[in-house]
Amino acid sequence: MTTPRLSTTEYAVLGVLAEGPSHGFAISKQLDSTAELGRVFTVRRPLVYRALDRLVETGYAEAISTEKGDAGPNRVIHRVTRPGRRRLNQWLTEPALHVRDLRIEFLLKLTLIRRSGHSPLDLIRDQRTALDQTLSALDEARTEPDDHVELWRQHNAIATAAYLNDLEDLYT
Amino acid sequence: MTTPRLSTTEYAVLGVLAEGPSHGFAISKQLDSTAELGRVFTVRRPLVYRALDRLVETGYAEAISTEKGDAGPNRVIHRVTRPGRRRLNQWLTEPALHVRDLRIEFLLKLTLIRRSGHSPLDLIRDQRTALDQTLSALDEARTEPDDHVELWRQHNAIATAAYLNDLEDLYT
DNA sequence: ACCATGTAGTAGCAAAGAGAATATGCTGTG
DNA sequence: CACAGCATATTCTCTTTGCTACTACATGGT
Numbered sequence: 001m002t003t004p005r006l007s008t009t010e011y012a013v014l015g016v017l018a019e020g021p022s023h024g025f026a027i028s029k030q031l032d033s034t035a036e037l038g039r040v041f042t043v044r045r046p047l048v049y050r051a052l053d054r055l056v057e058t059g060y061a062e063a064i065s066t067e068k069g070d071a072g073p074n075r076v077i078h079r080v081t082r083p084g085r086r087r088l089n090q091w092l093t094e095p096a097l098h099v100r101d102l103r104i105e106f107l108l109k110l111t112l113i114r115r116s117g118h119s120p121l122d123l124i125r126d127q128r129t130a131l132d133q134t135l136s137a138l139d140e141a142r143t144e145p146d147d148h149v150e151l152w153r154q155h156n157a158i159a160t161a162a163y164l165n166d167l168e169d170l171y172t
Numbered sequence: 173m174t175t176p177r178l179s180t181t182e183y184a185v186l187g188v189l190a191e192g193p194s195h196g197f198a199i200s201k202q203l204d205s206t207a208e209l210g211r212v213f214t215v216r217r218p219l220v221y222r223a224l225d226r227l228v229e230t231g232y233a234e235a236i237s238t239e240k241g242d243a244g245p246n247r248v249i250h251r252v253t254r255p256g257r258r259r260l261n262q263w264l265t266e267p268a269l270h271v272r273d274l275r276i277e278f279l280l281k282l283t284l285i286r287r288s289g290h291s292p293l294d295l296i297r298d299q300r301t302a303l304d305q306t307l308s309a310l311d312e313a314r315t316e317p318d319d320h321v322e323l324w325r326q327h328n329a330i331a332t333a334a335y336l337n338d339l340e341d342l343y344t
Numbered sequence: 345a346c347c348a349t350g351t352a353g354t355a356g357c358a359a360a361g362a363g364a365a366t367a368t369g370c371t372g373t374g
Numbered sequence: 375c376a377c378a379g380c381a382t383a384t385t386c387t388c389t390t391t392g393c394t395a396c397t398a399c400a401t402g403g404t
Contacts, residue, residue, distance in 0.1 A: 025384075148279055200352095243399055
């Protein structure tokens with residue numbers, strides 16, 4: 001009985017659901033590529049439903065009722081469970097371990113936290129700390145001057161540091 | 173009869189095959205995570221064979237012989253066809269359109285070109301030109317100061333520009 | 345003789361993504 | 375008022391992708 005691993009898609013759906021009981025179609029609108037959240041991380045409609053199924057299976061969400069929609073089949077209203085909310089909150093406070101995950105994971109967490117009304121400053125600072133470790137590890141690893149991959153990593157880590165600084169300024 | 177789209181994995185295999193007739197196992201060693209190419213873009217063994225199958229189906233490669241290996245089943249030697257080489261060379265000269273594709277696509281092309289003995293300067297400069305367009309587009313789009321996604325893109329584009337400058341210096 | 349190791353290729357499952365299909369009520373138009 | 379189109383809401387299914395594990399064969403050590 002290990003705790004099931006959730007994909008970013010599933011966390012995104014869980015995150016939207018945590019803003020209040022909702023149904024697949026409404027959630028998918030929040031995660032559409034034109035919406036605020038969807039611009040950060042898009043989840044297409046069928047995937048939202050699959051994620052919801054999975055969240056129910058894992059006990060992180062549950063169906064509470066069905067109600068008539070504006071049209072079409074009945075809406076199935078879901079809400080997060082207590083374990084689901086715990087799991088989400090834990091995820092929301094973890095910084096991304098790899099720079100390549102920042103664009104999606106970190107930004108998604110940041111946006112969800114902001115929408116919930118809390119301050120994202122803790123997350124930004126934790127991410128900054130995690131990045132500093134990456135930076136010093138890169139400094140040590142730098143052996144060959146023509147290692148294109150390491151060079152790219154270095155430039156990117158530095159850009160990410162500047163980005164985090166900007167964000168910290170924005171929220172202080 | 174449109175020209176079939178190839179995945180990055182398939183281009184990687186095609187690229188290795190273009191260095192000389194070879195067989196799946198040998199190609200997979202080049203694209204292993206510890207090898208020069210594999211550090212840029214890893215392709216696992218079963219995927220190499222699938223890519224080879226697809227390249228044969230699309231007419232970009234062909235099996236030319238089977239020979240006894242050092243051990244185990246016979247090797248199936250493949251080589252690129254004329255259309256395959258044309259297709260590869262076309263791909264190799266195209267810069268990546270999105271900054272997020274640089275780490276993989278551009279670096280893969282760069283490494284393949286370098287290994288072939290040609291100068292990667294043209295690709296670097298073309299990529300630089302493509303990036304300049306991205307940069308000016310970003311400057312115009314910048315409306316809201318707290319748009320985290322745009323801010324991220326901007327920092328990244330700038331870092332990429334610096335990276336390309338470093339590379340250009342390396343090869344001049 | 346046996347077992348580990350390295351070579352070479354194959355099988356098959358599970359997740360992820362995209363498109364289309366289905367069901368349903370509302371609205372406008374002739 | 376019939377009926378086509380449209381928006382809502384969910385489901386189905388196909389394809390692609392990525393792994394893990396397996397078969398098969400030869401060599402070398404104990």
